[in-house]
Amino acid sequence: MSKVIDKNMSQSKVLENILFDAEAIEGLRKLLAERRPTKVFFLVDENTHEHCLPVLLQALGELPHTEVLEVAPGEESKSPEVLVQLWYAMSELGADRHCMMINVGGGMITDLGGFLAGTYLRGISFVNVPTSLLAMVDASAGGKNGINLDSLKNRVGLFLEPELVCIVPQFLESLPDREMLSGFAEMLKHGLIADSEYWGECSRFPIREQAPSGEMIRRSVEIKSAIVSRDFRESGLRKVLNFGHTVGHSIETAGMQTDDPLLHGEAIALGMIAELELSVKFTGLSKEEKDSAVRAIHGIYGELPRGFKSSDLLNFMRSDKKNIGGEIRFSLLREIGEAVPDVSIGEEDITKALKHL
């Protein structure tokens, strides 16, 4: 596969509905003035209600007719039960076709709120204001939303782009360190699969000391948007975004069953280490590039939990919703900055790679 990202794409249409920093607030203000929604519904969790919503409301100025829908923080709120409650709440609060929903929070909120808005009255206008680094660099582009069915993540949902995504790094100020590191894993991944220069920049960035700038975040979003815009419904190219995720998701699922579950990006960091090993054997990644990448990831994340049972992880991989038939498929690297989707690998080789964790 040839390189998917042209460095000059930054000004292209793919980022049309994603705005950054002051432009983001200005864009949202303009959209509200144009649309004049009958009512604005903010979906928040307890944390973003306290830390982010007031900042946003102050920046936006006076808004007539607002309602705030608050859910409990955490993945548990991405459930059918909460979704149904929210459908009823919107209805009781008189939401009509010309109201607008603004989702203010991490990926849980933007996933849940996007699905809520996409289905209420067969779809009302919605805007995402991601407040975690992970949501900014990952959930902001691609139009995926949805809820979980118990432990089955995103089992139900839609592909649907928000009208606008506002990325305001100021919100990262209240983000816990571990959450910051979790989001950073996706930035590293974007470099690894599509842009070796960006990978270099990220791998040297002192993420434990400072938040990434709007510019750094923008490049991640550009990479993801460029890939997604060429494959909106995930039939081919888009799969390269799954690098690190076949193993990573299984680790995340295994972690959920312990007392100290891993964050998504922590699991993906481990997943990338295992899949870098597989890339050497199956897609010709050089041992030197692999070693330097693994070293960088270890340098950033330090000690991550170990000791997951290979047989458990394999079980979870087998039930991944991306599988076709019984095969376990990976997106791997040919070199740093270039990914290859759809590599089927046998269980014996997977088990060997897991030993490196």
Add this chain to the structure above:
Amino acid sequence: MSKVIDKNMSQSKVLENILFDAEAIEGLRKLLAERRPTKVFFLVDENTHEHCLPVLLQALGELPHTEVLEVAPGEESKSPEVLVQLWYAMSELGADRHCMMINVGGGMITDLGGFLAGTYLRGISFVNVPTSLLAMVDASAGGKNGINLDSLKNRVGLFLEPELVCIVPQFLESLPDREMLSGFAEMLKHGLIADSEYWGECSRFPIREQAPSGEMIRRSVEIKSAIVSRDFRESGLRKVLNFGHTVGHSIETAGMQTDDPLLHGEAIALGMIAELELSVKFTGLSKEEKDSAVRAIHGIYGELPRGFKSSDLLNFMRSDKKNIGGEIRFSLLREIGEAVPDVSIGEEDITKALKHL
């Protein structure tokens, strides 16, 4: 507004995914052979499970990997609770992205099943096999699906076209007479809003003695599809399909609160009578055309329930989800075969028209 329907559109693209009679079965067989879904899920209710599914299965021949999901008949199954149960059921039965859903039933089944398929794993392939006349002429085209929130009809759902709609009039053989008459109201409406010749044909058709032919049904579907294809998301033109429905829906809602609820088409027949009266005053329909249309509707439906309170009906009209702000809007007729959307009418005039019921 000029005529929206060109009589020569029958061969056009709008009916591409809707097939009739033997072609429908053949088309479905071909689609299954091409797609080779990992599993086929049939959604049925008790009645279509007994009367229609066996016929369909026999016509299709051997299918590997099928599952049948059965829900209780009646509008109550179009609920969040049933939807959530079905999401879990599909998941437990191992539905993956490459399975296919075939909805076999009336509008309740195609609405519920379309929403289920459109959201499970962010959308799997689905086919509708409408088995009631109403579902054939109304729900088959337009891509609307969804569920109710208590008495709020279709409060949640999607605009999403099925991959294929199979219209097989043979299924009408087991349809009760009252259901047949209910579906026929939409056929009459299609004539009234878009095709005076078709209206003439329908208004003389002995619907109490025989089922309409595939050809007659096809013309109804053509009219609806042509309107919908020009306005998929219901911003303008599509509203002409609401003729008879502003009053009709309010009567349907009022009827739900009695021991003997009206069927959709029965309420629409009454709604059309009231809106024919309004058309004379507001959109210049001639008194002669109005009188002949009202006479024809009475001739077909005979005695329909009366005695709804105007104030109740007005209340329901006010809360219709199609309203913008507080106005009550209608789609009315300029002449038989030509409709005008978006006519705002004051409550006094509406009350007068309701007296004709």
